Amino acid sequence: MTARAIMIQGTGSNVGKSMIVAGLARAFVRRGLSVAPFKPQNMSNNAAVTPEGGEIGRAQALQARAAMRAPHTDMNPVLLKPESETGAQMIVQGKRRGTQAAGSFMRDKTGLLEAALESFHRLAADVDLVLIEGAGSPAETNLRKNDIANMGFACAAEVPVVLVGDIHRGGVIAQIVGTHTVLEQQDLARIKGFAVNRFRGDRSLFDGGRDDIAARTGWPSMGVIPWFWDAWKLPAEDMMDIASRPGGACKIVVPQLERMANFDDLDPLAAEPNVTIEIVPAGRALPGDADLVLIPGSKSTIGDLAYLRAQGWDIDILAHYRRGGHVMGLCGGYQMLGQTIDDPDGVDGRPGKVAGLGLLDVHTVMAGEKRVTLTEAVTRDGNLPVSGYEIHMGRTNGPDCARAWLDINGRAEGAVSADGRVRGSYLHGLFSSDAFRASVLSGLGHESVAGYDDGVDATLDALADHLEDCMDLDALLALAEPVRGA
Numbered sequence: 064m065t066a067r068a069i070m071i072q073g074t075g076s077n078v079g080k081s082m083i084v085a086g087l088a089r090a091f092v093r094r095g096l097s098v099a100p101f102k103p104q105n106m107s108n109n110a111a112v113t114p115e116g117g118e119i120g121r122a123q124a125l126q127a128r129a130a131m132r133a134p135h136t137d138m139n140p141v142l143l144k145p146e147s148e149t150g151a152q153m154i155v156q157g158k159r160r161g162t163q164a165a166g167s168f169m170r171d172k173t174g175l176l177e178a179a180l181e182s183f184h185r186l187a188a189d190v191d192l193v194l195i196e197g198a199g200s201p202a203e204t205n206l207r208k209n210d211i212a213n214m215g216f217a218c219a220a221e222v223p224v225v226l227v228g229d230i231h232r233g234g235v236i237a238q239i240v241g242t243h244t245v246l247e248q249q250d251l252a253r254i255k256g257f258a259v260n261r262f263r264g265d266r267s268l269f270d271g272g273r274d275d276i277a278a279r280t281g282w283p284s285m286g287v288i289p290w291f292w293d294a295w296k297l298p299a300e301d302m303m304d305i306a307s308r309p310g311g312a313c314k315i316v317v318p319q320l321e322r323m324a325n326f327d328d329l330d331p332l333a334a335e336p337n338v339t340i341e342i343v344p345a346g347r348a349l350p351g352d353a354d355l356v357l358i359p360g361s362k363s364t365i366g367d368l369a370y371l372r373a374q375g376w377d378i379d380i381l382a383h384y385r386r387g388g389h390v391m392g393l394c395g396g397y398q399m400l401g402q403t404i405d406d407p408d409g410v411d412g413r414p415g416k417v418a419g420l421g422l423l424d425v426h427t428v429m430a431g432e433k434r435v436t437l438t439e440a441v442t443r444d445g446n447l448p449v450s451g452y453e454i455h456m457g458r459t460n461g462p463d464c465a466r467a468w469l470d471i472n473g474r475a476e477g478a479v480s481a482d483g484r485v486r487g488s489y490l491h492g493l494f495s496s497d498a499f500r501a502s503v504l505s506g507l508g509h510e511s512v513a514g515y516d517d518g519v520d521a522t523l524d525a526l527a528d529h530l531e532d533c534m535d536l537d538a539l540l541a542l543a544e545p546v547r548g549a
Contacts, residue, residue: 066187067543068101070217070224070253072197074238078229079260081122082294084196086526088130090536093527096191100126103179104141104198104212106151108324108362109299112437112452117157118142121327125298126194129523137182141175141211144362145322152362156182159433176211176219183220187546195222201250202242214250221547223255225285225539231261236272243280255542258285258534266533286534296334296522298327311337313509316353318380319344320395321370322362325454328393329359331494331515335504345370349379354507355389356380358396360491363412364429364457368399368419377420389507390422390485394455397478397487401425401459410456422485425461425478438490440469440476442499449499451492459489469493 071087073080088098100123111124117136127134136157143151153160155178187193198212201224207214217224228238239257246254257276262269266287273284295308315332319342333340343349349356358380361367371377384390392400398419405416406429419427433456440449449469459478467475468486477488494500494515501511530536 066190066193066546067540068183068187068193068195068220068222068546069539069543070195070197070222072201072213072217072224072226072254073199074202074226074228074235074242075200075232076198078227078232079288080196080227081126082291082297082526083227083258083260083288083530084194085122085126085129085297085523086291086530087194087536087539088126089523089527090530091192091194091540092129092131097189098130098192098194099132099186099190100130100138100194100196101183101186102139102196102198103183103216104143104175105139106143106145106198108144108322109326110142110144110154110324110454111327112435112454113157114437115157116435116437118154118159118435118454119157121298121325122196126196128519129527130194135186137185140179140182144324157435172209172211176215179211179216180220184546184548192540192543193546197224200242201226202245204245207247207250214246214253217253218249221544222253223542223544224253225542226254226257226282227260228257229261230259230269230287231263231290235259236276239276240279243282254280254282256285256539257282259287262287262289283538285539286530288530288533291526291529293522293525296518297526298330298519307342308333308338308340310335310339311509313338313355313504313507314350314353315340315355315357316349317342317357317359318349318371318374318376320359320361320367321345322367323359324362325360325394325491328357328491328494331500331513334513334515334518335500336512337509338504343376345374347374349376349383351379351383351386353383353388354509355391356383358390358392358399360393360454361395361399364395364398364427365404365406365415365417366412367395368404368417371399380420380422384422384484388484392423392487393493394453394489394491397423397489398427398457398459400485400487401427401461401478403427404457405429423461423478423480423487424463425459425487427457427459429457431456431458434489438471440471440490440493442502443468443470445502447496447498447502449490449493449496451490451495453489454491455489459487 119139
């Protein structure tokens with residue numbers, strides 16, 4: 064089998080590359096091709112766990128689902144998880160390699176291109192088509208020297224590129240033509256076409272703009288893609304993508320932590336028509352009419368706890384609890400709910416011990432090996448099945464753990480307060496289990512009416528239909544070239 068490959072790059076971050084690759088994956092699978100998604104380098108705190116116990120960007124996990132394949136660490140061989148303004152945890156082929164400052168990472172990427180090419184060729188050995196996603200923009204000329212995310216990879220792997228611009232931001236002609244202007248010749252030679260994403264209104268009104276881009280660049284158009292209104296139903300990859308979601312009477316309030324991680328926990332709740340998700344940004348008080356305050360995961364628990372207190376949200380959460388409200392913390396949020404968080408070796412940031420919110424009688428120590436695993440559990444009160452994943456460093460113990468509310472193969476997981484209104488767990492993704500989500504909403508006095516997984520697959524099919532309608536997928540597939548050295 065000789066695989067072909069094509070790379071989707073963007074004129075900037077958040078132009079819709081991830082969604083387009085997901086839609087193309089589902090469209091080409093429906094045409095009878097075996098497809099694998101691939102992103103050489105990603106930066107996201109919203110990671111997914113693969114069956115072999117590694118980490119990749121959640122967008123690649125969604126793309127794998129669109130391609131009807133199990134996610135694999137080769138689909139995203141380099142993952143950067145920001146821990147501070149200037150440093151990030153580096154995951155290589157699914158495993159933590161340590162933390163690196165941004166400056167040193169930009170200067171020294173020893174072995175990373177080789178790892179990316181190795182993973183790419185392994186994927187290509189088993190499929191008809193590899194759909195590659197770039198990161199950020201190839202026009203960032205200051206980053207080109209050591210680039211492995213865009214043209215650095217495209218040139219090394221000798222793959223063709225389609226460049227996507229975002230008309231919703233304005234200036235899409237300048238985005239695409241400007242990229243053409245600043246690229247070196249070897250990079251220009253990689254680009255074989257362009258597309259315009261997120262158009263609203265009558266597409267024919269942009270025919271002149273499309274033709275102008277083609278005339279100025281020499282690249283053919285692969286299509287003008289209208290706004291896909293159901294995009295919110297797909298799991299969000301980036302904090303830029305998360306948003307409050309108006310719905311029904313059940314209000315779930317989420318403080319938007321500075322280093323919020325694995326916020327896909329919110330997606331199944333947002334899909335419920337009877338649920339309103341309110342994500343509260345910095346500088347605003349948490350509203351007083353919440354049914355549930357949900358404290359999400361964090362890439363830096365102690366740092367985000369300080370951030371939470373700086374907003375006054377600790378006072379708001381305690382007031383909500385005193386009014387009879389419910390509180391849930393997941394992973395880092397679970398750790399924050401306890402009495403203390405102790406990080407003697409600085410694995411989560413600077414070494415130190417801090418007081419938690421005190422709503423659970425538990426104590427956390429940041430130590431031990433990082434736990435990364437897919438997890439199947441059942442609830443202890445109703446034996447409801449729960450599927451999820453764990454990504455954490457800490458260990459939590461204390462009296463409230465005696466009231467664990469989940470069972471993982473005989474291992475107690477989580478903690479509940481004596482009055483039952485505060486609970487925490489290390490298990491991410493548990494709300495995607497329909498029966499469990501219905502139970503939680505019922506406990507808040509509301510009804511669940513959504514089937515989450517079925518809804519995601521239906522949305523991926525709708526996205527594939529959308530791209531079939533507005534892109535020339537035959538022409539795009541014809542641009543794909545055989546993988547060299549596979």
